[in-house]
Amino acid sequence: MNNNFINLENIGLIKQNKKIINNFSLSVSFGEKINIFGKNGTGKTSLLKLISGITSPSSGKITTNVSLNDELFYIGHKYGLKNELTVYDNIRYSLDFHRKDIKDTSISDELIYYDIKDKFHSKVKYLSHGQKKIASLVQLSLLKNKIWVLDEPFTGLDQTIIGSFIKKIELHVADGGAVIITSHVYRDQFTNIEL
Amino acid sequence: MIKVFFSVILNDMRVILNSGTKIFMPIVYLSLILIFFSISLANTTIGGYDKILPQIIWLSCLLVSLLNMETLFKEDYEDGTLEGLIINSHTLEINVLAKIISYWLFTIIPLVIVGFFANYLLTSNIGASLVLLMSLLLGTLTISLIGSIAAALTLSIKGNNLLLSTIVLPMDIPVLIFGTSSVYNAASGVNYDSELLFLLLLLVLFLIISPFASALGLRNSLD
Numbered sequence: 311m312n313n314n315f316i317n318l319e320n321i322g323l324i325k326q327n328k329k330i331i332n333n334f335s336l337s338v339s340f341g342e343k344i345n346i347f348g349k350n351g352t353g354k355t356s357l358l359k360l361i362s363g364i365t366s367p368s369s370g371k372i373t374t375n376v377s378l379n380d381e382l383f384y385i386g387h388k389y390g391l392k393n394e395l396t397v398y399d400n401i402r403y404s405l406d407f408h409r410k411d412i413k414d415t416s417i418s419d420e421l422i423y424y425d426i427k428d429k430f431h432s433k434v435k436y437l438s439h440g441q442k443k444i445a446s447l448v449q450l451s452l453l454k455n456k457i458w459v460l461d462e463p464f465t466g467l468d469q470t471i472i473g474s475f476i477k478k479i480e481l482h483v484a485d486g487g488a489v490i491i492t493s494h495v496y497r498d499q500f501t502n503i504e505l
Numbered sequence: 506m507i508k509v510f511f512s513v514i515l516n517d518m519r520v521i522l523n524s525g526t527k528i529f530m531p532i533v534y535l536s537l538i539l540i541f542f543s544i545s546l547a548n549t550t551i552g553g554y555d556k557i558l559p560q561i562i563w564l565s566c567l568l569v570s571l572l573n574m575e576t577l578f579k580e581d582y583e584d585g586t587l588e589g590l591i592i593n594s595h596t597l598e599i600n601v602l603a604k605i606i607s608y609w610l611f612t613i614i615p616l617v618i619v620g621f622f623a624n625y626l627l628t629s630n631i632g633a634s635l636v637l638l639m640s641l642l643l644g645t646l647t648i649s650l651i652g653s654i655a656a657a658l659t660l661s662i663k664g665n666n667l668l669l670s671t672i673v674l675p676m677d678i679p680v681l682i683f684g685t686s687s688v689y690n691a692a693s694g695v696n697y698d699s700e701l702l703f704l705l706l707l708l709v710l711f712l713i714i715s716p717f718a719s720a721l722g723l724r725n726s727l728d
Binding site: 325359362363364365378379380382383384386387388389390391392393394395399403404406407408409433 | 508509512513515516519520523524580583584585586588589591592593594595724727728
């Protein structure tokens with residue numbers, strides 16, 4: 311248990327006078343794949359935002375012993391891509407922003423892996439919903455941040471892409487990374503925790 | 506940190522240049538205001554259009570940059586890049602400053618340059634036009650810094666433009682006063698140093714306050 315990088319102790323979250331999360335505790339260590347499940351509206355997305363440090367809890371404590379700024383990558387319902395820029399420019403920017411030096415060939419390898427090589431120089435606004443999601447997954451796998459926090463990563467993706475992506479997750483976890491997701495599907499691949 | 510600062514500026518530049526309207530809309534607005542003013546003032550008996558023109562340009566630049574202010578963080582908020590910025594920034598304040606500066610560089614500066622040329626062409630007073638340029642450069646950056654605080658605070662509110670303008674109004678007034686009076690002084694051949702220094706003072710003041718206040722506002726808006 312001493313391998314934990316993040317500890318949530320008795321977390322509570324109140325939003326617009328409503329208790330959304332009540333006394334929730336969770337510890338995550340590297341090498342774990344965790345799926346947080348629960349009915350719609352139980353605060354799964356809010357919990358992921360708490361873990362990522364976007365928001366802070368109303369009560370309870372979150373402690374972490376890694377620098378989340380460097381190690382965490384979050385993909386929410388919005389994919390964090392600039393509509394006006396091409397897929398390549400978006401990826402380049404996020405690599406620059408994370409101070410990672412990765413060659414163009416690795417970027418195109420990753421695009422080939424997810425089968426959207428032909429969209430390399432298309433503007434994001436011309437991509438479909440699923441393709442935008444794939445572009446954000448490409449960012450995710452290129453950046454190699456150790457902690458992945460993903461909100462409903464499988465929605466909008468087809469079976470083959472999901473298969474390739476789950477392989478990526480397995481590899482990442484085997485490499486000593488950690489994955490925290492919320493999902494209603496493919497739950498048997500993860501350690502499930504109810505919210 | 507410096508590298509990240511410049512990568513934020515460059516990325517915003519790409520977004521602004523690719524969208525096109527963000528550069529040209531302010532210029533179109535400014536030209537419209539100038540044209541409408543000249544038409545509507547044509548029949549009045551004021552001592553001459555060129556005497557009030559610098560002030561009109563100053564006021565128009567202020568209004569146009571106010572109109573645009575809400576877009577500063579809006580797009581980032583809607584496409585989710587703001588979340589990434591908050592999570593993965595070592596110092597969010599520096600990156601917020603980078604966003605404000607790129608906004609100013611690529612949407613306000615073209616406007617200011619057009620304002621300068623318009624004033625020079627219509628009054629052919631190069632001295633006063635240069636003072637106008639100088640005071641606009643200082644003033645609009647201050648206005649952008651003030652506006653970013655309000656834009657960050659009102660980010661999650663729908664139809665935030667009204668609230669934003671209300672918050673910004675009292676803080677913009679000193680900038681407007683010193684900006685317009687420096688131009689007026691220059692046009693009437695009086696010393697204008699103190700006005701420009703005051704604008705510089707306001708700029709430094711908000712350069713210090715604004716990144717912190719905006720970063721705080723952004724964090725709160727994503728709650």
